Amino acid sequence: MTTNPPVMEMRGISKSFPGVRALKDVSFACAAGEVHALVGENGAGKSTLIKILSGVYRPDSGAIALNGQEVHFRHPVEALRAGISVIYQEFSLLPERTVAQNIFLGREPTRNGIIDYGAMEAETRRVLTLFGSSRIEPETLVADLDVASQQMVEIAKAISLDAKVVVMDEPTAALNEAECEMLFATIDRLRERGTAIIYITHRMREVTRLADRVTVLKDGEITARFETTPAPETIVRAMVGRDIADFYAPPATSEEIGPVVLSVRNGSNVFLRDISFDLKAGEIVGFSGIQGAGRSALAMALFGSVPFTSGAVTLNGQNAAFRTPRDAIRGGLGLLPGDRKAEGLVLMQTVRDNGMLTSRAFAPLGGSNRRNGFASVDSIDALFAKVDMRAASYDQEIRSLSGGNQQKAIVARWLALAPKVLIFIEPTRGIDVNAKAGIYQLMRELARNGAAIMMISSDLPEILGAADRILVMRAGSIVGEFGRGVTEAEIMLSATGETTMAGAAA
Structure with a gap:
């Protein structure tokens, strides 16, 4: 529990739209150096609350105070000038401008009436270095940056504005594991600087890793407040009224698992080495591993995007070494991409x-x-x-x-x-916990109807809860196979090649 006074306080906020009550008497606060997690299902009211805080909407009733002084924002620019910065899941950067131009957009430093690009780039470099992002060059076009680097630019922009409150809305939705760790380290530095952080996520692991306090919204009302961060099960129960264990369908029985549908023997290409495994009708096989282990490369090889250059692949006993995605689809493969908005x-x-x-x-x-x-x-x-x-x-x-x-x-x-085989890549990324349950149930139903399901996920609890078997990849190879009942620690040790959890964590 934080002992600092609130930097930002929202009191009795209510908001309605035609036919919809979005928020009812919501009170929420965040202190300096605190990470306050705001969680709830889609439609719970989180976005409306943040849009009121940032000046997009005006509340029907209630008040907002910064450092004890009541404020009334009529426009997002007013909230930004007051020290409230929101980093949305969909970034607001201009891709054809440089990092420095994005950070100082609309407030470029000048000398004798001319933009001082040297000063702008020097200050950009200083801010980026503060948060371990010195590898990002100020003169680089944002379009040339990866997603994690773009997010660091958004954070640097907030810091350059001297933001007192930073709101992060699903910040890890498009990040891989290594990029998530970079973000978490940056959040820790923001906390040390005394920035108040409102963190919105559907990932319970991130809540327990980062949050000092947790507030749960449901149907526009506060249903639970936790002054210290409880176990994920407790948070989920407050959000949806049931336990995490209830989200996963029962595993396949031996009678439900049929013959081998897809078989790979000694498959290799520039990213993969000597891959061999079978997928059976009626089962869900989870593929786990750290970033760069080769899981997505395996999906692309099977789907014909980056085909195997050696080895054998069969589908129902017939050659299935597809050379193009069109051939793979005709042959009976389906693929749900990890980034549904960009690729699906x-x-x-x-x-x-x-x-x-x-x-x-x-x-x-x-x-x-x-x-x-x-x-x-x-x-x-x-x-x-x-x-x-x-x-x-x-x-x-x-x-x-x-x-x-x-x-x-x-x-x-x-x-x-x-399709005979369905490949799910990060099947529940950016989806709330209740919707996740629907996806898990759907995957299980597809398996029971005879499909073979290949599930690639960075979420270990998801792999453990939804898969009948788990294959672990490391450095382009399959290095372990586990049945139900395996622990997260065993998978992590296999994925990293370490012999102790301390080594795996490092």
Whole structure:
């Protein structure tokens, strides 16, 4: 529990939109040097609360105070000038401008009326070095940076503005494990500087790693406050009213697991070495490993994006060493990418159009893909219902759906082609805990209907809870296989090649 007085305090905040009460009498505060986690399902009211804090919305009632003084923001610029900086999941950087230009956008230093680029780049370098990001050059175009580096630029921008309160909204949604650790180290430095941090996430592990306090929002109201960070199970129960164990479907029984569907023997390419494993009908096989272990490279090799250069792959006994993704799809493979917005969806198109993308691509010219059973709009609508994909209308743009429903739309798209093997990469990234349960149940149902499921995930509890078997990869090879009942420690030791947990943590 923090003993510092609140830097920011929201008291009795309420907000309604036509037909919807978004927030009711919400009070929330954050102190200097504190990480206060704000958690809840999608639609709980978190985004509305933050938009009120940052001046996007004005509350119907209630008050906001900074350092004890009441403030009234009419525009986000006013909140920013007052010291409140929000780092959204979708970055607000300009890709065709440099790092320095983005950090000082609208407040460039001048000399004799001319922008002083030297001073701007020097100050940018100083701020970046403060947080261990000296590898990022001020003159680099933002478009040329990876996601983690772009996030560091957002944080540097907040620091250069002397932000007293920094809000991070799902900051790790697009980061790998190593990048997450970089972010956590940066958050620790912000805490040491006395910055108040509001941290929004669906990942309970991050809450227990970072948070000093936790507040739970549900249906626009505070349902729980924790002055010290409790176990993840306690937080989840406060959010959705059930235990973490209830989110995973029962494992496959021996009777439900069928014959080998996909077999790989001695598969190798520039990223992979001597890969051998089998996938059976009716089972979910989890692939675990640290960043760079080769899990995504394996998915790309199977899917024909970066094919194996040696070895053998068979699907139901037939050669399946696919050379292109189109061949893989025709052969019976489906792949749900790790970044659904960038790689799996056309955000400006409708829900229905996104569901029909693959079927249309493989339909005969001017016709429909009757060979795989897909023949009409009614068919995809029926598949949406089957996966419990919820939308006000299938004619609305898919970008307006929650992450969980977007993911289900992609699953329905593949079901239209009846794949024999489905590869899920980071299946629940950026999805709230209740929606995660729906994805796990859907994966299990697909397996019970005869599909072989390959699940690649960086979330160890997810791997342990959802998979029937776990294969561990390291340096492009499969180095371990485990059944249910394995511990996180055993997987980490295998993934890192260490003999002790201290070594694995390092």
